[in-house]
Amino acid sequence: MLDTLIPLAVDGLASAALIFFVAVGLTLVFSVLRVLNVAHGSFYAIGAYVAASIGLWIASAGLNPWLSFPALVFSAAIVAALFGPLVERCLMRWTYGKSEAIQILVTFGLFLILEDLQRIVFGVRSLAEDTPMQLLGSTQIGDVVYLNYQLLLIGLAVIVVVGLRxxxxxxxxxxxxTAVVADREMAQSIGINTNRVFILSFTLGVFLAALGGALATPTAGAAPGLGAETMVLAFAVAAIGGLGQIEGAALAAIIVGLARVLAIYFAPSLDAVAPYIVMLVVLLVRPYGLFGQAATRRI
Structure with missing residues (x-):
């Protein structure tokens, strides 16, 4: 029995780790900027393509293959530095205080632009670079073989949760x-530069999304359509945990990751819809998510 449950748990937690990086970036941006960023999944996809491209360049140049590990983090940093301040200043700033419908339309337009930019730069072909996974190898415990890279992903997700807190x-x-999240107007009145806080928060959210894409490259590669798929899944995780809740995003990612793995193992036909079935059940019981709370809305 354990020979079956433990591998499922490891696979589920590894899947949850990748989902968590995207969802926690999304929920961080929402908690600070109060913007539903539909384009968030595009940063995940761009991070994956940049990481795969840099990894393939390291391999073709004959450099030390262990450089592929810092290259994953470096790829996410590049995406965050390029897109974070630029998108926040030129686009996001004009949506603050606007209705959710306007925010969704604007960020969806950004999503379409980023998808086209991704095709122009990287083409429509898939990229795969699994050097980090090969270097770490696997560990056999009993009759079960575990990929050490999966264990690394779980550890990194724990570090991010603790580090953010x-x-x-x-x-x-x-x-x-925290002050800006609690009361934006009060924070401005006591001299806090909220614009700087917005830029830093949005850039950090972009970095986390791109980091998730970069870390997914050794196991899943990068392919067209990755941004849209990830975006929908990240929204499901954020909704389950409660928008703006870091710990909620972590728990929801674990639930969704385990649900996907269990669906693949016991009911493969439900693989694609398992996360959304979980979301539906949770929202029927708790409309504001597991960690979310009803709040008064200022008009």
Whole structure:
């Protein structure tokens, strides 16, 4: 029995880790900027393509293959540096305080632009680069073989959860972010530069999404349509956990990851819809998500 359950749990947690990086970036952006960013999945896809391209260049240049590990983080940093401040200043800033419908339309337009940009730069072919997974190899416990790269993903997700919580509660920038989330107008009145907080928060959200895409490259590669698929899944996870809730995103990602793996194992035909069945059940019981709470809306 354990020989079946443990591999399923490891696969589910590894899948949850990749989903979590995207969902927590989405929920961070929403909690600070109060914008539903439909284009968030595109940053995941671009991160995957950049990581695959850099990894393939390292291999073709004959460089040390272990450089492929820092290249994954470097790829996410490149995407965040290029798109984070630019998109926040030139586009997101004009949606603050607007209705959700306007925010969705604007960010959906951004999603279409980024999808076309992705095709222009990387083409329509798939890219695969699995050097990090090969370098780490596998571990056999009993009759079960585990990919060490999957265990690494789980560990990185735990580090991100703890790191975000420490940043928000123990650092100056974290306290500024918390103040802006609690009351934007009050934060401005006491001299907090909210525009800077918005740029930093949005850029961090882009980095987390791109990091998820980069880390997924060794196991899944990069392919056209990846952004749209990830975007829908990230919204499902964020809705289950509660928009704006970091711990909620982590728990929801675990639930969705395990649901997908169990569906693949017991009912393969339900693989694609399993996360949304979970979302439907949770929202019927708790409309604001597992960690979300009803709040008064200022008019």
């Amino acid at each position: 420490i940043m928000l509660t123990k650092t100056r920038i974290g306290r500024l972010v």
